[in-house]
Amino acid sequence: MPLKAVVDGATIIGPDLSLEEWNELRVRHKKGLPVTMACCGEPGHLRTSRRGMQHFYHAVDTGCRYEEESREHLEIKYLIYRICKSEQWETYVEFSATDRTWIADVCAIRDDRMVVFEIQISSISPGELEERDIKYRNEGVESYWLLDNFLGRSRDFAAGYKAFLSENDERPAGKIPYLDDSLFETGPENHIFVTQGIRSVGLQAKNQTLFTTNNPEISLEVWVKEALKGNYRRYLEESAAGCHHKRRLKDLAAPSLHRFREFYLTIVRNGTYRKKTDSRYRAVKADGTLRRAPKLQKKFDEISAEIDWLEREYRSMMAESYGLFSWKKSRNDGTLWPVFRLESESKIIQLQECVKVLDRWEASFEEALARFETGGGSGVLGV
Ligand SMILES: [Zn+2]
Structure with missing residues (x-):
């Protein structure tokens, strides 16, 4: 319902008129003074809502959206x-x-x-x-x-x-x-x-x-x-x-966070490096290589120590005190889970550096293990 109409060539806002002015206009309209709707130019009439709002309405339904x-x-x-x-x-x-x-x-x-x-x-x-x-x-x-x-x-x-x-x-x-x-x-x-x-x-x-x-x-x-x-x-x-x-920081951090998750699986949950080393150790023991080259035992011990180091390093990176992750209580069951502190670019750079350390370790681990396979037996892990 419109508030506005054109009367005598002038635009009128219904509720802006005093009650006297409004009533006077109503009388003149009844005597034949035309009221034109400002919305669509169709003829209209005056009306006061139950709550006292003076407004206009279309004389006939012309489909004007204001009638709605x-x-x-x-x-x-x-x-x-x-x-x-x-x-x-x-x-x-x-x-x-x-x-x-x-x-x-x-x-x-x-x-x-x-x-x-x-x-x-x-x-x-x-x-x-x-x-x-x-x-x-x-x-x-x-x-x-x-x-x-x-x-x-x-x-x-x-x-x-x-x-x-x-x-x-x-x-x-x-x-x-x-x-x-x-x-x-x-x-x-x-x-x-x-x-x-x-x-x-x-x-x-x-x-x-x-x-x-x-x-x-x-x-x-x-x-x-x-x-x-x-x-x-x-x-x-x-x-x-x-x-x-925040979206930019998220996009920047995402690849490293995915890597961190993969490292969680290989280092902590599945113990992949340890399993690989153990199975290689069993193989060289079974086929007699270890007996022929006793120095190998020392190499295996070194790799095992490196894996211990890796586990400690990973846990320290995830710890609250390291500054990258904070541990929050889950809303569902109250268990603690790590949340990356997506605060600044420098935090993300720090995260990327950590991933580089872990990546380098992984590469040298694979290299060292591969040497045993070729029978060289001279693998040393260095990070
Ligand atoms: Zn209209």
Whole structure:
């Protein structure tokens, strides 16, 4: 339902008229003064809602989208209009582009900024939202979407954010080990802004309040003022920069974290190096090589000591005191598990250095073991 109509060539905002002015207009309209809807140019009439909101309605159903608008929509639209006006912005309701490609619920202009507020009470998909927002973006208009039913669509928005996070993953199917996913958790307004560059805020239309990830209830007045000051835009931009930064660190750390997990399996869980050495030892013992070359025993002892060293080294790298991992209690069963401290590039460089040490060890281990196979028996491990 529109707030705006054209009477006698002048645009009128229904609720801006005093009760006397409104009643006088009603009388004149009854006597034949035409009222033209500003939205579509069709004839209209005056009406006052049960809660006292003076507005206009279409004389006949012409399929104009404004006829669909709810009472909540109408009231919030008017409140935003009043707040913008009280902040000394040049403000319009149901403001349409010159070519009528868009009509904004409220439009506020000051200096070189044109800000529009769109109230969306029915559910909207990320695709539709993008389609409508792009019209504003193309004209350099700063748009804000007040999305009711945020929660109804939040999973769609979150899916886009998840895709953004894993965009550069080398192994998209596998979860990156030792990463705390809660580090990347955020709410729908950030999901939408990070993935689509669209500014939005959660709306509880019934209470006429708003919400964000960190704030469950914000008054319309406080939020509109923050948006006009540019603070809400800055909040979204800073959150997005934080998300991009964290994703970059994650991408940088991922290969080393995968290697760390592989080392956990070979060194700790499966004891692969020890098993390989033992089986080689048994082989040279069985075929008599060890008897013919007693020096081999010393070499095996050396390798065994090297494996002990490796285990200690790996555990020390994983320890809290080393600075790379912190041990957190699992939410499910309270067991402790290591989480990589994805804090800075220097932490990641340190992690990469550790992987190099382990890689070098592994290469020299394979080399030493291979020498036994060729019967040389002169393998020495050195890291
Ligand atoms: Zn209309």
